[in-house]
Amino acid sequence: MALVYDGAIQRLIDAFAKLPGIGPKGAQRIAFYLLSASDEESQNLIDAIDEVKTKVRFCEVCGNVCESSPCPICADPRRDRGVICVVEEVKDVMSIERTHTFRGLYHVLGGAINPMAGVGPESLNIPKLLERLKEDGGVHEVILALNPNIEGDATTRFLSALLRPSGITVTRLASGLPVGGDLEYADEITLGRALEGRREA
């Protein structure tokens, strides 16, 4: 007898093992946890998955996720409509919001230029960004908040060249030592960027 777990448990393990960051052992642990969990807890998980799939959509303006389009950030009259922060993914919006230092709007590209993975500028949500800048003449700054890696840097250079002729100020996030970091453990590229970007003390 090769199969030890009865069908339903194995199917649940397989379903969880397909999710990112969950291996076969973790999926098994979760399956047994759910088996012993209250019906209320398992139903809560089912409802949450179902709700996200039926209710959540992407904001027509910025590409953020929302239950009503435009999203709460685009619809908020207190946000500064003169600054658009361009990010790769929806979760980056959350990361920047958590800093409580940005009060403008966002634009989610849906990724970064990565020729190795076949992602060119045409795969990204760039036309909509150009449309926003054209239609809303009040935007005076675009902050390119892409990941500080090869793909993010390539996308930053591409967008910077694309937007600069329009006369809008195009900025990028500072690279340097992370706060609480240690010179000794900084990699040479980060330390190099921190030196290049040095400011008067």
Place this chain on the structure above:
Amino acid sequence: MALVYDGAIQRLIDAFAKLPGIGPKGAQRIAFYLLSASDEESQNLIDAIDEVKTKVRFCEVCGNVCESSPCPICADPRRDRGVICVVEEVKDVMSIERTHTFRGLYHVLGGAINPMAGVGPESLNIPKLLERLKEDGGVHEVILALNPNIEGDATTRFLSALLRPSGITVTRLASGLPVGGDLEYADEITLGRALEGRREA
């Protein structure tokens, strides 16, 4: 605005973050994965959770999980009814089955004695084991396959003392060096047990 994610996404992240081995970052990653996944894949996950909660139960004989009680192992006429292997958890049944070296029956205790966590012998599925041994006079060996840690050892000693008077042979798994292991990296307790349990070469 403190909330950035709209309600449904946050509820899904919270639901996943409650599962064992998934932290807030992992839950966020899974939520966005499901958001972009096909309806078929998310429905498959929902169905798998629902199916396990409605179909799967515990075997009345051995405590293993199954869709029909007794479980396929207890019901299999080719298994040796003279040997019962006692394990802590249902997943241990799977681990032992994978070795393909055991053809007897199982008994799942549902844990191990752990006074610090308030788990005494009375919390474990021990009465049912005694009943099985009494009713089915044909059992000649009980293998105590508990985890090689403090709780497992305490449970092994407890069960060994409890069962020995009945005249049934009570054995435990060998402790020693893992196959493919290295003397240099073995901890002293494991190495000590390997010495104690040495066999003629």
